[in-house]
Amino acid sequence: MTTTLAGGRAARRQTMRRIRPRRSPAVPLLLAVWAGAAAVLWLWWQNTPSIADDTGRILGAGRITGLLAGYLMALVVLQMARVPALERRVGSDRVARWHAMSGRYTLCLVLAHVFLTMWGYARQAGKSLGDIVQQTVDSINQLPDMGKAALGTGLFVVIGLTSIGPVRRRLPYDAWYHVHLLTYAAVFLTFWHQITTGNDFAVEPTAKTFWYALYGAVTALVVWYRILTPIRLNLRHRMYVEAVIEETPGIVSVLIGGRRLHRMGAEAGQFFRWRFLAPGMRFSSHPYSLSAAPRPGMLRITVKAIGDHSARLRELEPGTKVWAEGPYGALTAQRRSRGKVLLVAGGVGITPMRALFETLPGGAGDITLLYRANTTQDLALWDELAAIAEERGARLMYAVNSPEGERPDISAENLRLKIPDIETHDVFMCGPPGFAQSVFEALREAGVPARRIHHESFEM
Amino acid sequence: MRKSHPVRRVVLATAATVSGVVLLLSLKPASDPAAASAAGAVPQQTAAGQAPQGAAQAGSATVTGDAAQTQYGAVQVRLTVSGGKITKAEAVQAPKGGLSDQKTQLAVPKLNQEAVTAGSADIDAVSGATYTSEGYRKSLQSALDKMKTAAPPASGSSSSGSSSSGSAQARTVTGKAVQTQYGPVQVRITVSGRKITEAEAVQAPKGGLSDQKTRLAVPKLNQEAVTAGSADIDAVSGATYTSTGYRQSLQSALDQAGG
Numbered sequence: 025m026t027t028t029l030a031g032g033r034a035a036r037r038q039t040m041r042r043i044r045p046r047r048s049p050a051v052p053l054l055l056a057v058w059a060g061a062a063a064v065l066w067l068w069w070q071n072t073p074s075i076a077d078d079t080g081r082i083l084g085a086g087r088i089t090g091l092l093a094g095y096l097m098a099l100v101v102l103q104m105a106r107v108p109a110l111e112r113r114v115g116s117d118r119v120a121r122w123h124a125m126s127g128r129y130t131l132c133l134v135l136a137h138v139f140l141t142m143w144g145y146a147r148q149a150g151k152s153l154g155d156i157v158q159q160t161v162d163s164i165n166q167l168p169d170m171g172k173a174a175l176g177t178g179l180f181v182v183i184g185l186t187s188i189g190p191v192r193r194r195l196p197y198d199a200w201y202h203v204h205l206l207t208y209a210a211v212f213l214t215f216w217h218q219i220t221t222g223n224d225f226a227v228e229p230t231a232k233t234f235w236y237a238l239y240g241a242v243t244a245l246v247v248w249y250r251i252l253t254p255i256r257l258n259l260r261h262r263m264y265v266e267a268v269i270e271e272t273p274g275i276v277s278v279l280i281g282g283r284r285l286h287r288m289g290a291e292a293g294q295f296f297r298w299r300f301l302a303p304g305m306r307f308s309s310h311p312y313s314l315s316a317a318p319r320p321g322m323l324r325i326t327v328k329a330i331g332d333h334s335a336r337l338r339e340l341e342p343g344t345k346v347w348a349e350g351p352y353g354a355l356t357a358q359r360r361s362r363g364k365v366l367l368v369a370g371g372v373g374i375t376p377m378r379a380l381f382e383t384l385p386g387g388a389g390d391i392t393l394l395y396r397a398n399t400t401q402d403l404a405l406w407d408e409l410a411a412i413a414e415e416r417g418a419r420l421m422y423a424v425n426s427p428e429g430e431r432p433d434i435s436a437e438n439l440r441l442k443i444p445d446i447e448t449h450d451v452f453m454c455g456p457p458g459f460a461q462s463v464f465e466a467l468r469e470a471g472v473p474a475r476r477i478h479h480e481s482f483e484m
Numbered sequence: 485m486r487k488s489h490p491v492r493r494v495v496l497a498t499a500a501t502v503s504g505v506v507l508l509l510s511l512k513p514a515s516d517p518a519a520a521s522a523a524g525a526v527p528q529q530t531a532a533g534q535a536p537q538g539a540a541q542a543g544s545a546t547v548t549g550d551a552a553q554t555q556y557g558a559v560q561v562r563l564t565v566s567g568g569k570i571t572k573a574e575a576v577q578a579p580k581g582g583l584s585d586q587k588t589q590l591a592v593p594k595l596n597q598e599a600v601t602a603g604s605a606d607i608d609a610v611s612g613a614t615y616t617s618e619g620y621r622k623s624l625q626s627a628l629d630k631m632k633t634a635a636p637p638a639s640g641s642s643s644s645g646s647s648s649s650g651s652a653q654a655r656t657v658t659g660k661a662v663q664t665q666y667g668p669v670q671v672r673i674t675v676s677g678r679k680i681t682e683a684e685a686v687q688a689p690k691g692g693l694s695d696q697k698t699r700l701a702v703p704k705l706n707q708e709a710v711t712a713g714s715a716d717i718d719a720v721s722g723a724t725y726t727s728t729g730y731r732q733s734l735q736s737a738l739d740q741a742g743g
């Protein structure tokens with residue numbers, strides 16, 4: 025008995041040594057963003073000695089909104105540059121939410137800037153608010169680079185319209201995505217008028233240099249991480265479909281072969297964006313998590329056939345070439361700060377949990393997996409999970425609907441009943457948004473602090 | 485994973501942005517405080533009330549522009565012109581009382597200096613004294629207009645010939661004012677030995693957008709005129725009307741110079 029205990033302690037110590045929680049760089053990054061915004065406002069403040077009247081105030085507001093929009097636009101593009109620090113440390117889901125939020129905000133600033141500036145110019149020329157359209161046409165005709173800027177703003181409006189919830193849901197994903205790519209053109213078109221007509225850049229050569237540096241750096245990061253890095257990755261690893269396996273009705277696993285796949289730096293819990301070079305599929309890439317830890321010659325993804333794209337995966341021929349970008353995602357062992365871990369999976373959300381269940385370091389009893397599905401037939405990968413549980417001495421639980429279709433009760437009391445020391449656990453969670461939300465609330469009620477509930481959600 | 489409140493977020497972002505912008509704008513003074521306080525020790529040197537003189541000098545005359553009303557009082561400019569060139573500019577009237585004294589003290593000497601240097605009403609406003617500068621500019625323009633009606637361009641060039649002492653061949657010719665959609669454009673050139681040595685716009689579109697365009701286009705057009713030595717110059721993109729007017733006025737000046 026004593027020996028087992030001692031052995032258990034030694035194993036625990038061994039485990040703890042391998043847990044090195046890394047803090048997400050989100051807070052310092054956000055501070056830097058705010059500092060940059062303050063610097064932009066300071067630039068305006070320095071170059072505006074006084075404001076005499078309402079026209080001056082309107083133009084001042086137009087300049088402030090314009091400067092902020094120009095600054096944020098660079099950051100909105102940066103958020104989608106697939107920079108590893110953002111994708112793997114902050115988390116792709118969180119960065120995508122930032123992108124959506126700041127994108128909307130920036131578009132509003134752009135529109136406010138256009139309206140206020142044109143209104144101010146109209147007033148200066150002794151015209152009324154009603155002449156604002158004519159004033160806009162005049163400005164486009166007469167000021168340098170304003171034609172380009174107007175075209176770019178038009179593109180921004182189209183991109184914004186296609187991203188409004190109801191419109192986006194009705195559009196095919198590919199159409200929305202390709203319209204969204206026009207952002208690069210729009211940013212390019214609107215950049216030049218900032219330099220040539222922007223008051224603050226005309227008088228401050230330093231500010232102009234800073235602006236060029238900001239946009240130059242973002243361009244370099246986009247080219248490097250969105251274009252060159254994937255090309256290098258795919259030339260090096262040359263991936264192809266090895267086999268397609270039906271796990272349960274509607275859930276398939278795709279085995280992917282290639283060269284030295286363990287050198288891709290992928291960790292359990294991460295995902296790649298996959299593009300299968302088969303007819304009808306080559307123009308869209310989709311994010312799917314790895315459902316097993318990477319092996320030298322093999323990666324595996326497990327996908328539920330819900331969408332058009334995922335349904336087609338079933339018909340993939342072995343040998344089909346695969347183009348992958350990644351690895352992305354921050355739902356990895358790095359998030360862990362405690363010895364004990366609870367993994368919660370809902371439906372096909374089992375994929376990253378399955379990979380973590382296999383690889384998270386821990387002694388007997390440290391790791392628990394709770395798997396929620398509609399019926400026992402829907403428990404994909406169950407046999408593997410049972411085998412892993414057996415081998416590691418980990419706990420495996422499932423919750424399915426009753427035969428009458430009643431949903432299982434995942435409440436704080438039930439969780440505490442099953443896992444008495446639940447408040448000492450780190451929780452990793454993956455599942456549909458409604459499920460994740462209710463489990464999150466139950467976990468909080470059961471005493472798990474929010475900072476130890478690790479979750480990835482691609483809902484906006 | 486905390487509940488998101490989209491409506492609350494939108495309201496908060498809008499309120500924060502609007503109040504931030506309004507706060508920044510309201511913190512800005514109506515006139516430049518640094519410029520006003522810096523004027524403290526400048527000795528009193530308003531030109532108002534000085535007796536008209538200059539009749540003694542041969543070929544020079546004084547012209548007084550119309551008084552231009554500003555928010556803080558009237559501004560009126562008097563020019564001493566010799567050989568078609570402004571040799572002296574002074575303000576007969578300028579805003580007085582309270583802060584205005586200080587501002588007048590600060591701004592008027594600068595504006596006088598600028599008027600002599602530019603030889604036209606195309607002068608920069610003194611920051612912190614925008615209204616005074618604007619009034620000054622208007623009155624200066626009216627004085628220049630009067631000067632032209634009194635002495636048409638052709639005779640202006642001849643009077644320049646009579647008063648010239650240094651450069652024998654140099655003379656200035658002012659072209660016709662050409663009306664454009666946005667205001668008149670008028671070009672004055674200095675010709676020396678059948679070459680244009682200097683070109684400047686006496687008048688150019690003003691107000692609103694036009695200020696920006698004039699600032700962008702006129703220096704380029706002046707440069708082009710000197711380089712080309714003819715009215716065959718390229719239009720500045722974004723300022724087509726101004727360019728066309730400039731070209732026409734330049735051609736008329738060249739016609740006068742050649743004839």
